[in-house]
Amino acid sequence: MGTDYVHGYTPAETRRLSDQAGTLADLLHGGTTYPPGSRVLEAGCGVGAQTVQLVTRSPGIDLVSIDISEASLAQAKARVADQAPGATVEWRHADLHDLAGEKFDHVFVCFVLEHLPDPVAALVGLRGLLNPGGTITVIEGDHGSAFFHPRSAQAQAVIECLVDLQASAGGDSLIGRRLQPLLEQAGYDDLQVGPRTVYADQTLPHLVDGFTRKTFIAMVESVRDRAIAAGLRTEAEWAAGIRDLEKSAGPGGTFHYTFFKGVGTT
Secondary structure: OOOOOOOOOOHHHHHHHHHHHHHOHHHHHOOOOOOOOOEEEEEOOOOOHHHHHHHHHOOOOEEEEEEOOHHHHHHHHHHHHHHOOOOOEEEEEOOHHHHOOOOEEEEEEEOOHHHOOOHHHHHHHHHOOEEEEEEEEEEEEOHHHOEEEOOOHHHHHHHHHHHHHHHHOOOOOOHHHHHHHHHHHOOOEEEEEEEEEEEEOOOOHHHHHHHHHHHHHHHHHOOHHHHHHOOOOOHHHHHHHHHHHHHHHOOOOEEEEEEEEEEEEO
């Protein structure tokens, strides 16, 4: 389940993932709990931002969290030790193929499929790790769902840079809208897929700061150097686009984004 992580492994990206997880915890994790004693696989734990939510919302689970980045795993261990000190997590530097022959009651996958060249193959591999009647929970975003006021072609162009760069790396940042057919193609049953929408304006300052600024705009900013190096925008065009996008987090600005959450069974 290897990937070219388009946002980069930087301190700024770690902060963004943390801000995102904290701001969106109830939105994304609402309705997801696992019984104590359940064996749960978190496939692609990253820096542990979602791991904290899993162990605090489902105490007593037997959680195995894997990632292909040793640096991210080290940060995840430290994060969980700090924010959920009583939790027990089995950490592994691993890919899906390293888990062959193991079985889990539940699988949790968040913001991983968007980076993969073959998400259906990954979902099929995860299905093979589930016990009969087990569940998979998948959460993905869709950058095409971002719309904002004031409207700006320059701001839209820098968002499209992120979409194009992720596509060139083999991923799909518009994957949220495909979640149901992907799970169906991978053979899951009893599918339930639905939108989880974020809307922010000046009456919701915690979302303006935590999501519009520190999550979405920070995510777009993470690909600045790649976009300019690829000739997608000049430095001046990029700066103008970000300035316009930041107006959506200013007085009179609004911002909307949709995540998609799907659950299936074996």
